[in-house]
Amino acid sequence: MLTPVLAALLPLLLLFRISFCQYSSDQCSWKGSGLTHEGHTRDVEQVYLRCSQGSLEWLYPTGAIIVNLRPNMVSPAAARLSICIKPSSDSRGTNIYLDRNGQLRLLLREDEQAQGKVQCFSIREGALFIEAVPHMDISRRITAFQYELVSELSAPCQPCTDAEMLLAVCTSDFVARGTIKKVEQGEEHSTVEVEISRLYRQKTQVFVSGGVRVRRWTGHTKMPPHCGVRSGDGEFLFMGTIRFGEAWMGCAPRYKDFLRLYHEAQQQGTNPCQVDTD
Known part of the structure; x- marks a missing residue:
């Protein structure tokens, strides 16, 4: 039989336990603990994230979670989005899969996550299935990553079609x-140093101004190493995505070729958006 004091404290103790075990989530980020699966290691939790960027942190992982990353928008453009995730340097304790209608494809093994390599996939490929790897000691196991939704462009190193080029001007994170x-050629990517004479748009400040009197911007973009990009004469229209603060090149036609195509589409009334070409 409970004493009057314990009876009075019991609701508070139960509230504390529920609050302690409950997952913390908003529309953009999620933080949870596998300790809520204790005794139920086959439990699978559903997580829904609806922002363009955010993070996930799963402490002491047991069982599995399914992470549904969806933009808070309904439009044809939403189907052309890609999702990029960047694991933290101390992320471990799980294997990460892509789950498309119950079919799993391995995306990142536990021992690969600490490398912090960015992995991207189409939003059409499904949700993330994150499964805990059994360990005797889970006290030091934390799975954590950042995610961003980015616009899909043409395959790296492949020339953009006319339609893709005109659409990229409207949807890219940066246009310059x-x-x-x-x-500079590297093993994992090439770093391209560029000088910008006209900056149309940038999602975040990846290109830096030379000052009020010098209307030039400088910056760096990245490309896969097998693209074989080289420095040379001529002006280009650089377009691409920004992933975790870094610019990745997509379409990069010569500016004169873009200008010809743009004016032709303008005369036909088929341009998806307007660009100041003066």
């Missing part, structure tokens, strides 16, 4: 006119 100054 300029020249290639230098290219």
